[in-house]
Amino acid sequence: MDWSNVFSQAFTQGIGVQAVIFAIAAIGLNVQFGYTGLLNFGQAAFLAVAAYGLGVSIAFAGLSIWVGLLIGIAAAVLLALLLGIPTLRLRADYLAIVTIAAAEILRLVFRSVTFNPVFGGSDGINRFADDFYALNPFSAGVKIGPIDFSANDMWIVVVGWVLVAFLSLLVFLMMRSPWGRVIKAIREDEDAVRSLGKSVYAYKMQALIIGGVMGCFGGFVAAIALQSIQPDYYGTELTFYAYAVLILGGAARVLGPIVGSVVFWFMLVFIDSALSNAVSSGAITFIQSTQVGQIRYWILGLALMLLMIYRPQGILGDKKELSLDAR
């Protein structure tokens, strides 16, 4: 067993690109689910339209990366409107079904042969973000203790965490404002807010859009970091990971998504690489190396169940603030 390698990988991934992507996705979910109580199970779709908005504008339409980012954001706003208009007046679980269905629709369209010239089919869109890496100030990789990044990874990770900090600050300021108090009141008792003369529908819609646009930056980071947009990356599992991250860290807490994402990815990669190390060194014989990747999903499923049952407030949360229930 090579423990130093296991720890190195776990620490690197714990603050790496995936942790950034899921922290951002969970920040968006936090606004929707944590603060407003909206069951958005299509967060993957927001990341997908952003990534494809960016990729298609650069690779297909030949626009610059900055225009691409704007198009991605516009696509996320449009998606939020499309999802919200039919469902936000209905009971909470309808939004869940519609958002998860919409995410699947988009994934199927993105990977279809019919739209292959635009979206690239199941191969997706690749190598379009060279403009971003041309701005890279890091000339060499960075290695501090167990943490090890290449120059390009370092650049996107730094940009990503700055983005996370900015979005978290934004959430912090929003939730202190009168707007944030209305949002939280809607989560606690919709009818009470309505009787005070507030338009619950409009506030929910704003929360859905803001959460979606925040989450869509996760799609930008994913697309640029991997230099590749794969339709199947944006499957329902991505949304479930984001929920696990959010609930682990603590919903309705500004730092919840960040703590959740770092802890989640550290644990996941640690268990993953410890297991595959144990398998390849012969310490564990009843699992094959191809099956190690499946175990992480057992952990994901179990974590979601156990957290929701025993500690729905997560690491940082306050149980009193999270009395979520169907309305």
Next chain:
Amino acid sequence: MRRLLLMISAVALAFMAVLGGTSAAFAAGETIGGVIKSGQEGVAGVTLNVSDEEGFTEDVITDDAGEWVVEVPGAGQYLVTLQTETLPPGVSLTNPDRTSATIVVAKGQSKSVLFPTGEARVSSESTLDRALQLLVDGIVFGLTIALAAVGLSLIFGTTGLTNFSHGELVTFGALMAYFFNNLLGLPFLVAAAGAMLAGGLFGYLQDRFFWRWLRKRGTGLIAMLVVSIGLGILLRYIYLFFFGGTTKQYAEFSGQAGLALGPVDVTPKALIAGGVAIVFLVATVLWLRLTRMGKASRAIADNPALASASGIDVNRVVSIIWMAGAALAALSGIIYSLSNGISWQQGFQLLLLLFAGVTLGGLGTAVGAIVGSIIVGTMIQVSTLFIPSELKNVGALAVLIIILMIRPQGILGRSERVG
């Protein structure tokens, strides 16, 4: 906590015992294979070549059944070429320009490549014939998902749980039937009956030791929804771990010649499966309509506290609903895999269509779920007349969203349940 661990380890152990034998086969070498057919007959003596860029090349000739298989050296990208001059006279490819295909094989995968022969179907068949064919296929498919949707809808009606792990009950039925049929060698019908019983038992145990415990703890409905997502992921990857990632067929009824009924071509197994589905669906509806049990379940759906106060044993009724719903879901999985093969995520792939059917018919009602599912199933198949078949589910899911806009309570639901 103890209970949960107990249940999970029991499920895991059961699967280790059941499917332990199959996991080893999954890691075998990578192959590319296929079958060349003319009509229903296999075509023997056709030469194909499989090659890659690193210099691997192998010729293969189809056997009497028209089947061919090549063991490739490992994962990677391969080019499969069919030598058209070796096709017997009178047999030609549907698409004469497609004589080769590029195939990406992942580690441990068995990929199949198809070269359809004969006249392109679209040109030889009139649109009406094709529509009829799709209509029949669609109704059979709709009946299949209706079986699973009934349970989803009833469980929602009585306990309020939006069960995202219902698809895993569907997969469970198919896997159990595979275990009884292929590994124990029981006749298929016995295996199917056994799998339904096993499915019902699985549903009962799930409710008795897990969901009832959560209800008693006072876990909220939204929390339970997230728990069901977690349970679904866990079960799905336990299935994958023990069953493997390839799609498998039952020992019997895997390839079956179609019967021509007028312009429509149906396999006998699909006809029988459709008939079985109708019998079970009608029986379920009658059971809910005519017995005290059904009345009790409607009373619980209306108001659990009041039902309990008027002497209905709510837990018992919910248990029975869970058992029946899970057994029907298992049957649905068996029927679906009869023509589509058994796969570890077949239930999850159907789940959104189940939701579409249930929502279309009206959440919480049995008849609504059945009607809604049949409409969804038919629509999915018939829509391939107009849209590429890879996008057929997109149409169904889009209709789900549109229905929610116009009539959120569904076509048979009562409006007071919503909002």
